[in-house]
Amino acid sequence: MTSSIWRYPDGFWPNFLGLGYTFLGYFFGIFMLLQESIFWNIGGVLLVSHPLIYSAFFIHELMHTNVFRSRRLNSKFVVLLSWLNGACYARAADLRHKHIRHHLDRADVITFDFKKFLRDRPNVQKLVTLLEWAYIPAVEFMMRAYIIVSVFITSSRSVRRVEIILMLITRVCFLYVLALLSLKAVFLYGLSYLIFIHAMRFIDAYQHTYEAYVIEGYGEAPGIENRDQDYEYRNTYSNLVSRRYPLLNLLTLNFVYHNAHHAKTRAPWYELPELHQKLYGEENSQVTPMRTLFSNFHRYRVERVMSPDYMAPAKGPGSPKDFIGAVGVSFLTAV
Secondary structure, eight states: OGGGGBSSGGGHHHHHHHHHHHHHHHHHHHHHHTSSOHHHHHHHHHHHHHHHHHHHHHHHHHHTTOSBSOHHHHHHHHHHHHHHHTOTTSOHHHHHHHHHHHHHHTSEEESOOHHHHHHTOHHHHHHHHHHHHTTOOHHHHHHHHHHHHHHHHOGGGGGGHHHHHHHHHHHHHHHHHHHHHOHHHHHHHHHHHHHHHHHHHHHHHTSBOOOEEEOOTTOOOSOGGGOOHHHHHHTBOBOOSOSSOGGGGGGGTTTTOHHHHHHOTTSOGGGHHHHHHHHHOSOOTTBOOGGGTHHHHHHTTTHHHHOSOOOOOOSSSSOOTTOOOOOSOOTTSOO
C-alpha cells in the first residue's frame, strides 16, 4: 500500500531514508547546537548544513516528480523542505516552472539580472565584490532578497504580499525562539547556513556553460532551435565528488551525475550512478571531478560575479584552469 504513493516501486526505501535523514538530521543538529559542549556544537553545525543540502536536492527531485506519484504531494513536500532552507519565499509552482524551462530551453533561466543591477550601482557593486572576496555569498543573498522585495515593487506579484509577510514572520519567530534558548545557537545556525549556501553554489557553478537569460513570468528563453541535445551534452558537466568511491557522491544525493540527469530527467537520484555508467562508461570528457575545481572556486570568486562568460573548462587531464563558473543560477532562487 505504501508503495502506491511513490513514483517508482523501488523508491520507498531510498526516499524514506533520505527524507527521514533530512528532517531528523536537521532538527537533531539544532539540538546539538543548543548544547554547551564545543564538540556537540561542531557536530551540530555539520549536521544542520548537510540536511539543508539534502533538502535542496530533494526539492530538485520533487520538481521532476521523481519522488511521489502525485504532483500535489510533491509540491507539498517542496513547501516543507523549502521552509527549512529558506527557499520558501518562492512558490513551488514557480520554482518548478523555471527549472523545467532550464531543461527545455537548455539555458540558465533567471528572473533577476543582478549583474545589470550591480553595473548600474557602482558603490553596491564594490560592496558585493568585497563581501564575495571575504567568502560571504552576497549574490546568493541578493537573489533571495529579490524574491521578497519583488512582491512590493512589482504589481504583478503584489497578490503574494500577505503570503510573503506570513512566511517572514514564521522564519523570524523560529530564529527568535532559537535566540531565547541560546544566542550561540543562532550564530552557529548562521554558520551552518553559510556552509549550505557555499556548497550549493560550488556545485551549481560548474555544471553548465549555458547562456543565461533573464525571463519574467512563464516565458521561454529565445533561440531554443539552436540548442539541441548535442549542445546540451557539451555544455553540461558532471562534477563528481569521487569517481573511485561512488558512494561519496551520495553526499550530494547524486546530483553531481548531471549529464545523466539531463539525459534522462525522470531517472530518480538513486539510479543516476548506474545510468551514468551505462551512458558514458569510465571515460567521459564531461566529468570534472570536484578536487580539480576547488582552486577555481577560490581563484575566481570575485571575477565570477561580473564575468560575462562562465568559460568552458580545458579538455584533458589536470585542473580545468579556465573554468570560471556560474553564480546566481540556483534553482532555489528562480521565480
